[in-house]
Amino acid sequence: MNRDNRKHLYDIHSWAGFVVGIALLIVCLSGAVAVFSPEIDRMANPALQVPGDQPIRIDADLALAALQASAPTDAKPMDRLSLELPNSRLPGLYGLMFETDAGYVYNYLDAASGNLRPPRTNHVNDFLRHLHVRLMYDRLPVGIVGAFLLISIVTGVMIYKHILRDMFRMRWRRTGNVRVTFADFHKLVGFWALLFHIVIATTGTWLALEGYLNPVIDGVAGGVKPADDEEEENMPSEPGQKMQPITPMIRQAQSLIPEFEPTYAAFDIQGSHPTVRIRGNVPGLVQENASQVIFNGWTGQIEEIYDVRDQSFWTQFRYALEPVHYGYYGGFWVKLLYLIVGLMPAILSITGALLWFERRKQASRPARRKSMEADT
Amino acid sequence: MNFANRFLAGFFGGTIAALLCAAAVLRSLPAEPKDAMSAAGMTLMLVWPVLIVVAFMTERGWLAWAVIAGVALVAAFLGWGLA
Numbered sequence: 263m264n265r266d267n268r269k270h271l272y273d274i275h276s277w278a279g280f281v282v283g284i285a286l287l288i289v290c291l292s293g294a295v296a297v298f299s300p301e302i303d304r305m306a307n308p309a310l311q312v313p314g315d316q317p318i319r320i321d322a323d324l325a326l327a328a329l330q331a332s333a334p335t336d337a338k339p340m341d342r343l344s345l346e347l348p349n350s351r352l353p354g355l356y357g358l359m360f361e362t363d364a365g366y367v368y369n370y371l372d373a374a375s376g377n378l379r380p381p382r383t384n385h386v387n388d389f390l391r392h393l394h395v396r397l398m399y400d401r402l403p404v405g406i407v408g409a410f411l412l413i414s415i416v417t418g419v420m421i422y423k424h425i426l427r428d429m430f431r432m433r434w435r436r437t438g439n440v441r442v443t444f445a446d447f448h449k450l451v452g453f454w455a456l457l458f459h460i461v462i463a464t465t466g467t468w469l470a471l472e473g474y475l476n477p478v479i480d481g482v483a484g485g486v487k488p489a490d491d492e493e494e495e496n497m498p499s500e501p502g503q504k505m506q507p508i509t510p511m512i513r514q515a516q517s518l519i520p521e522f523e524p525t526y527a528a529f530d531i532q533g534s535h536p537t538v539r540i541r542g543n544v545p546g547l548v549q550e551n552a553s554q555v556i557f558n559g560w561t562g563q564i565e566e567i568y569d570v571r572d573q574s575f576w577t578q579f580r581y582a583l584e585p586v587h588y589g590y591y592g593g594f595w596v597k598l599l600y601l602i603v604g605l606m607p608a609i610l611s612i613t614g615a616l617l618w619f620e621r622r623k624q625a626s627r628p629a630r631r632k633s634m635e636a637d638t
Numbered sequence: 639m640n641f642a643n644r645f646l647a648g649f650f651g652g653t654i655a656a657l658l659c660a661a662a663v664l665r666s667l668p669a670e671p672k673d674a675m676s677a678a679g680m681t682l683m684l685v686w687p688v689l690i691v692v693a694f695m696t697e698r699g700w701l702a703w704a705v706i707a708g709v710a711l712v713a714a715f716l717g718w719g720l721a
Contacts, residue, residue, distance in 0.1 A: 267640070267641060267644065270641045270645075412683065412686070412687050413687065413690070416687040416690055420691060420694060420695065463683075464683040464684060465680075465683075468676075468679040472675070472676075472679055475679060475682065478657065479660045479664055479675065479679070479682065480664065482657050482658065482660070482661035483662075483664045483665045483717065484661075484665070574669060574670075576667065576669035576674065576677055577670060577673045579676060579677060579680075580672060580676035580677075583680075
């Protein structure tokens with residue numbers, strides 16, 4: 263690659279970072295912190311603070327009845343209910359969400375005593391997720407930030423002339439030309455977190471843009487594979503039919519899927535074919551709540567057992583993208599690693615901006631060429 | 639001019655070729671639609687920046703176009719020719 267192209271790539275790298283710098287900083291900071299959002303959520307909400315090791319004495323049917331009775335007066339009727347079961351993210355509690363005119367209300371019930379908990383007051387978890395996934399607006403800008411991050415990664419690697427030689431080089435300068443320190447730190451962080459950044463940027467960009475890119479790719483492919491969502495026929499329900507209790511369904515789901523941790527009992531009570539889905543987690547690189555057992559709501563018969571681990575390679579691949587991006591597959595230490603390395607793009611954004619300003623400052627000086635050499 | 643040529647090759651040619659690669663994966667992968675779409679999406683995310691790299695790394699501008707056109711042709715062959 264000749265010198266002119268390298269210079270142009272340097273400009274693209276700078277501008278790609280500069281244009282989305284603030285947004286990248288917000289997405290990366292919120293994403294890094296969001297790795298621990300369940301823990302932060304519990305700390306911020308007294309309603310969620312119950313000892314996680316206490317025995318569960320209240321079964322899911324009793325909990326559902328009590329939580330439904332606690333619905334706010336202005337709660338809208340819902341055809342699809344989702345009871346959150348006590349699990350590692352919500353230890354010792356049942357939870358049920360209601361939609362009201364003022365927004366969503368979350369009610370919780372102590373699984374040991376059966377007492378209703380005080381109402382949830384803090385929504386830090388939702389805030390962090392909304393900020394990271396939608397920048398408080400939509401997935402599209404986050405996807406654009408991800409695409410710029412990909413361009414930054416690619417151009418950064420290309421303009422870096424001595425990537426292997428400098429992998430341990432860090433020149434600390436407290437006085438004089440701090441640009442060298444910024445440049446070394448920028449390159450060092452960029453190099454050592456490169457693989458992680460590629461993984462985060464590719465999975466994150468796809469997760470953000472899939473809704474927009476799916477029809478484009480499908481259009482280019484000629485519409486060969488239509489969506490496989492099944493539309494179920496909804497018939498009017500027959501009077502006298504009663505929903506089966508869900509506690510035996512939960513037990514059955516646990517026995518059918520090895521190492522299954524039930525997290526939700528989701529009810530679709532509309533029409534003539536009501537179902538109860540016992541969703542949950544299985545160990546490994548598998549998206550949360552992706553495995554499930556579906557029961558007929560009226561008869562209690564099993565309709566489908568879906569363990570992601572038993573599916574084809576490509577299904578497992580699809581369900582691995584989210585845990586790979588969010589890092590919730592490996593416990594505390596993996597999450598801590600994601601938090602630390604997840605902050606790196608934010609650091610790169612800041613050091614990159616500082617370098618850009620330093621470069622602008624030095625642009626009028628005769629040593630411009632020399633300093634540019636130091637950056638590359 | 640050389641840079642504009644490579645920019646066109648990388649960002650426009652590369653985007654089209656990467657989309658063709660993703661579409662080829664979608665057409666040819668023996669998987670459920672949603673699974674094939676995830677694989678196609680990741681192909682797009684990985685091939686697209688690589689083609690941008692190719693556009694700027696090749697010695698001459700026409701070679702960048704040739705490589706990207708070659709990738710697009712291979713994708714078209716795999717996705718449509720063999721299907």
